[in-house]
Amino acid sequence: MTDWITTPIDARIVRGALDLERTAHGVLPHRLPAWARKQFPDAYLHMVEAQPSGVRLAFRTRATAVELDVLARKTVYQGAPAQPDGVYELLVDGRPSGRASVSGGTVHTVDMATGATVTRPGPPDTVRFTELSGGMKDVEIWLPQTEITELIALRTDAPAEPAPDRGRRVWLHHGSSISHGSTAGSPTTTWPALAAARGGVELINLGLSGNSLLDPFLARTMRDTPADLISLKIGINLVNADLIRLRGFSPAVHGFLDTLREGHPTTPLLVVSPILCPMHEDTPGPGAFDSDALSAGKLRFRATGDPAERAAGKLTLNVIRDELSRITAQRAADDPHLHYLDGRSLYGEADFRQLPLPDRLHPDAAGHRRIGERFADRAFGAGGPFAVGGA
Template sequence: MRTEPHWITTPLTADLLRGALDLERTVHGLLPHRLPAGARAQNTDPQLAMAESQPSGVRLAFRSHATAVELDTLPTKRGYTGAPPRPDGVYELLVDGEPAGRTTVTGGHTVTVDMSTGEGELRPGPPGTARFTGLPERAKDIEIWLPHNEITELVALRTDAPVEPLPDRGRKVWLHHGSSISHGSDAAGPTTTWPALASRLAGVELVNLGLGGSALLDPFVARALRDTPADLISVKIGINIVNQDLMRLRAFTPAVHGFLDTVREGHPDVPLLVVSPILCPMHENTPGPTAYDFAALGEGRLGFRATGDPAETANGKLTLAVVREELAGIVERRAADDPHLRYLDGRALYGESDAAELPLPDGLHPDAATHRRMGERFARVAFAPDGPFRRGGR
């Protein structure tokens, strides 16, 4: 006869969480944020507000003899009118660093976005429970990686044995900033976004500031990077600036310098890697803005298209080709006075041969297989004996 575990409820506190820069107390529990309160106060963009509160790379981490774990959460799911339904966010369990289970949480709030207007409609819903059972009966490190693409309020943690915060293993902290591709886009789950996979392969602790649609050289993001303790830093720059048609070349170059200057104020000697965009055929030589492909939507699939005029690059409009050339030049010029600064062409992670084999399904974002390939390549290149993050980078 099956018996229910004797549950122990452990208060959710900051020392049980990794990968978040701030925790907001809500009426339901705790909401992890990936930008600090000061940065959020300066933001006026709903897209960034949503992205930074989706806990990509955020995980509960504790040590316990527990064989059963329950985590009550209140997710906020999102969908788009006219687009295929999005799958529920995935919670993934690691035991001593190895995959040991995955699940989803039903219920929660739902926000439906009208793609023609950008307006969202909220439908409230109840909390649900992520449940993991059958864990080995021994002391072990337990991590629960939260959905990378679903706002997740933490309500309660229950286990059938006491828990304690995961001890410091002395691993290097890798702080990464990028776009929706770094955020996780269409990865299979939170541990296989390309930064999460690369961090696990390299044995480093990830703080992921990949912010969907929002890698825009915002000064408050640079200050968040500046003020966050880290042993290794990478910034992936370009695709959002092109697809939002945010700035011209005249503004882009000093904005990159200013962003890097700010990061260096807090991390003068930390290995700093500037990564240019991966291959995105529609924007290689065609500027933004990017728009929804309504013909694709009519076929029941999500797609994007570039709407700029290639001739406008003569007037300073940005394409990915222009961005890569400029980033390489910026790093080359700065490296004379900054020996810890390096550049990586994003096409080393996903280039022309990859696009032929694994085309971007919506024209903009990599799929799960591509995330895995990018993560494996980044770990191999960045953490190579002669790489920018070699043996911890210093």
């Protein structure tokens, strides 16, 4: 019989979360602080910020077996293809050492036609990793990036302590569902997680599906979060939400950057424009589900705007890239730590021909890997804005 040791789950061992909410079961990691969540009580935003992309437990132990009790909340979109269970990934001394999933948990079903939701409560489950080496080691358990996860108990067969601070720089990133990793294969293979591993940095991922919208509460959150490196990936949600016109977009970008600089006046700050997305390159939003594809059991998106509407200030990806390039060049004259990266250098026309977007909007697992590797090369590599010692 195993003699289990229970380690408290608190901020000492949870990384990548900005808030831990005490629940009836344990703790729920959040990627937005409580005050920010109150400012926009939107059900979808609250769902995606609680999906723990980039959140992991990090501890040091000699244990050969680890158990983590969780209560998962899975989201099912009625009419869309079924999604696989979320993946929990184990890293030992930074190396992939195991994967697991849970079948239990609460199921939240969304009717994509009407927006109606039904929630069916379910039981907790346990994630197990066994046959680990017996020596002292750093262990990380990365939580599923698209599955809300309440953490109930962490057990090991030897004492565990918080992982030591290795002096790695902290990279704070904000973006859309692509940064969130909604279509990545696992939590450590979202493009930001892949880039962070190659860059040797600690990731705080504020990629929020459908919610990279220049919200002031997000700018204040980033302003107040300690970080050594900051990046913003701006554009696709503003187009497919059809949220704003060009007249409002440019001041909003300036305001977002002004707020960041209040808390991080000299931190390397990289603005990244959208990757290639052919349906929105020159066609405005809003974006919509492709009903014909849904009726065939496939998930695809389409642009519903008219290219002629650009004359009235509607945004497209090309309009956004041009404006972001202009704004960052203008500001960089007085801010040498501000940089710009065209997202098409991460995923462009040649990549689309080789690795097309399966749903016309999001890259697949191979696309995430390509974007992560290229971002690491351009941002963390020699001469990049995030290179050790600076660009």
